[in-house]
Amino acid sequence: MSHPIAPLHSETRQPIRFGIVLLPNFTLTAFSGFVDLLRLASDDGDMSRPVRCSWTIVAESLAPIRASCGIQVTPWTTFDETGTFDYLLVVGGLLHSGPSASEATHRFIRAAAASGATLVGICTGAFALARAGVMDGYRICVSWFHYWDFVERFPAIPESNLIADRLFVIDRARITCSGGRASIDVAAAILLRHLDAAIVQKAQRILIVDDAQRGNAPQPYPPGLDPASHPKVRRAILIMEQHIANPLSLTELARRVDTSVRQLERLFVAETGKSPNVYGRQMRVRMAAWMLTGSDRTVADIAMSCGFSDASHLGREFRKEFDASPGAYRTTRPHALDSAMCEA
Structure with a gap:
C-alpha cells in the first residue's frame, strides 16, 4: 500500500544526504531537474552551497557516464569509497542502447537498502531497482511507454503492483518516478519531508515550475489519445x-x-x-x-x-x-x- 510523504520537521540540523547513481544512457532532464531543485533549496542567496542538502554522484569507477543526449558526467567517488546516504537516487534512461546497470551497481543498491536508505528510481531507474531485487512487495511507477518492457523483464512482479498512469509512486522506503520533468516533483515531495514548504516553493519558482504535482497526477499522453487506452x-x-x-x-x-x-x-x-x-x-x-x-x-x-x-x-x-x-x-x-x- 502506498503511503503519502508527511513532513518530518521544518529544518534538519545535518544536510539531507543524497547519493546519485547514473545508469548508462541516463536521461539528462530527469537528473538535472532533481539536482537543481536540491541545489536551490539547499541554500539562500543564490549561493548553491550544500547546506540543507548534500549530493554525491557515485559509480563503480570514475569513468565518465554518457547521457542519452551525449553529454558525459564524471562520478565524484566510487562505491567502495563513499559513505551512507538518506536517499539513493538511481537515474535511468534508454533501455535498448547499450549495457544496463552492472552487478556492482546492483550490489551497491542492495547495500544502500540494507543501510536504511530510501531508494528512488527515476525513469528506467526502477528497472535497476527491480533487477537488484529490492522492489518485492512494493508498488512501482513506470512510464506507460516502458510498461510492457517491464512486464517482460520481470514476470515475477505482479502487474497489479505496476502503476503506469501516475507521475510517481511513494511506497514506504521506495519512490519510483516515470521520469522527465516529474523528477522535480519527486525532489519537492522528498524535501517537503525535511524543509519548510516556503523553501521548497521558492526553489520551484526559481525554476519557473508551478507548485509540485502530486504523485496521483496523471502521466501525459499523446494528443487525442484517451489515457485509459491500451x-x-x-x-x-x-x-x-x-x-x-x-x-x-x-x-x-x-x-x-x-x-x-x-x-x-x-x-x-x-x-x-x-x-x-x-x-x-x-x-x-x-x-x-x-x-x-x-x-x-x-x-x-x-x-x-x-x-x-x-x-x-x-x-x-x-x-x-x-x-x-x-x-x-x-x-x-x-x-x-x-x-x-x-x-x-
Whole structure:
C-alpha cells in the first residue's frame, strides 16, 4: 500500500544526504531537474552551497557516464569509497542502447537498502531497482511507454503492483518516478519531508515550475489519445510520432510493440475507431497543419518533414482531412504565434 510523504520537521540540523547513481544512457532532464531543485533549496542567496542538502554522484569507477543526449558526467567517488546516504537516487534512461546497470551497481543498491536508505528510481531507474531485487512487495511507477518492457523483464512482479498512469509512486522506503520533468516533483515531495514548504516553493519558482504535482497526477499522453487506452496502442502512437518523417511499416510497428499485425490492428480499431495506417496518416496530416500555421516553411518542406513523398502527396491527403489545400488552409487560418498573442 502506498503511503503519502508527511513532513518530518521544518529544518534538519545535518544536510539531507543524497547519493546519485547514473545508469548508462541516463536521461539528462530527469537528473538535472532533481539536482537543481536540491541545489536551490539547499541554500539562500543564490549561493548553491550544500547546506540543507548534500549530493554525491557515485559509480563503480570514475569513468565518465554518457547521457542519452551525449553529454558525459564524471562520478565524484566510487562505491567502495563513499559513505551512507538518506536517499539513493538511481537515474535511468534508454533501455535498448547499450549495457544496463552492472552487478556492482546492483550490489551497491542492495547495500544502500540494507543501510536504511530510501531508494528512488527515476525513469528506467526502477528497472535497476527491480533487477537488484529490492522492489518485492512494493508498488512501482513506470512510464506507460516502458510498461510492457517491464512486464517482460520481470514476470515475477505482479502487474497489479505496476502503476503506469501516475507521475510517481511513494511506497514506504521506495519512490519510483516515470521520469522527465516529474523528477522535480519527486525532489519537492522528498524535501517537503525535511524543509519548510516556503523553501521548497521558492526553489520551484526559481525554476519557473508551478507548485509540485502530486504523485496521483496523471502521466501525459499523446494528443487525442484517451489515457485509459491500451498500453500497446499508446506506445505504438508514440513510436509513430517519433518516426513521423519516415513512417514505419505496419509490420515493423507491430514488432516494436511486441505484437502481431493482426492484433495491433484489432487493438487500434477497438481503442481509436481507426486502423493504424489511417490513424498514422491523420497524425501526419495534423502535424502538417500545425506546421503550416506555426512556421513559414514551404509546403514541400513540410511534406517531407511529415512523411509525404512530395507537396502533391500532402495536398491530396490534406484535402481529404480539411477539404482545403495546404495553401488555402495557411491563408485562412491565423498564424499560431499571432493567435497565441491575441489570446494573451
